[in-house]
Amino acid sequence: MDTTQGRGNDLSGGSAPDEGPARVRAMLFDAASATREITGLDAALVMDPSKDQLLWIDLHAPDETELARVAERLSLPMGAVDGYAGTDTNPALENCGKCFWVRVVAVADSPSPAFSGTVLTIVAGKNVVATLHRQPVEFLDNFRDGQGGRSGVGALTSGSFVSALLEWHLGTYFSAVSRFELAVERLEVDVLSTAPRDCLEELRSLRKGASRLRRMLAPHRGVFTALGRPDFRPEEDEQTERHFRALDTHYERAMDMVENARDLVVGTFELFSSQTALSANETMKVLTFVTVVVGVLAVIGGILGMNFEAPFFKTGVAGFSVAVVLMLVLAAGSILWGKHKRWF
Structure with a gap:
């Protein structure tokens, strides 16, 4: 059997x-x-x-x-x-x-x-x-x-x-x-x-x-x-x-x-x-770029806040407006440049 x-x-x-x-x-x-x-x-x-x-x-x-x-x-x-x-x-x-x-x-x-x-x-x-x-x-x-x-x-x-x-x-x-x-x-x-x-x-x-x-x-x-x-x-x-x-x-x-x-x-x-890692990588790229842009703006803000008797610091509201516009233009230009280079 x-x-x-x-x-x-x-x-x-x-x-x-x-x-x-x-x-x-x-x-x-x-x-x-x-x-x-x-x-x-x-x-x-x-x-x-x-x-x-x-x-x-x-x-x-x-x-x-x-x-x-x-x-x-x-x-x-x-x-x-x-x-x-x-x-x-x-x-x-x-x-x-x-x-x-x-x-x-x-x-x-x-x-x-x-x-x-x-x-x-x-x-x-x-x-x-x-x-x-x-x-x-x-x-x-x-x-x-x-x-x-x-x-x-x-x-x-x-x-x-x-x-x-x-x-x-x-x-x-x-x-x-x-x-x-x-x-x-x-x-x-x-x-x-x-x-x-x-x-x-x-x-x-x-x-x-x-x-x-x-x-x-x-x-x-x-x-x-x-x-x-x-x-x-x-x-x-x-x-x-x-x-x-x-x-x-x-x-x-x-x-x-x-x-x-x-x-x-x-x-x-x-x-x-792999897709999850790619998504995380894209997120990290955006965060890194934002960190760089904000860091540059912070440096500019720090320079403008220095206590020197430079003529620019005595321009009042006009000088403040110019500084803000330049910072915005710099941030926008950085974003456009990053898009052009496909960094994010």
Whole structure:
């Protein structure tokens, strides 16, 4: 038995399970004819797909009775049942001989960088695949809508079909990184604007979002590595094994993109720091220039206040007016000269 399972960290975002009856969606993919949608769990469980058929049963928030019936139909061990019904949300993979099950965490679609996850358990038996989840999983609906009319899916083995689902699962991380990069680009435009604003709070949120995304994806490494090992499912055909190995490669790409997202935040923070330093530098330049001008005027005022019997000091109001006008002209000229030289 091959088991890869983590414990102790809640990677799903902490959302509560949906209440109400289970939502069952089942599809029978047939390589020789059109895909059929099966109505109801009872009708799906009594079906016995042939070699050129593949049955997919999707259960949203099933109760214990429905879960037990699915487990009996697929001859699942208790580990697979506990993988869904338990409180552990870390990614896990277990080879049960005739079947295998995998638990992954997909990224919920959200416009904010505060990413949350949705736990999905996938069970694969002979020509049957069951997906179990407590919250809606958007990529399953997209996959169903995209593959509903394609009969070629029926030619896939259950392992290859699981690989396709896991590819879509990794796609949620690629989409999350794309949304994250867009948020970073918008923030950088604001930082470089002529009237920059305080972006520290947004930078803090982006940094937390990047770390959250990495914590959600990183624990999947053991799952995808184990899927690509030759001894995991030696009875699978070569095509399925290639699909498993490709998954590991795509996981590494997703991990690289998530790591790059963290670097983007660091780069944006450095850009913000540089802009803040430039603004502070401009302020210091203005203050220095004002200090010089005021200092020159103070020197002139000090000279005029010296107690010498010079004729100019006896000119009264006329002399005072001339001195004030000259000081104003000197200050204005200094300001214009500073503007011309772009000192501020």
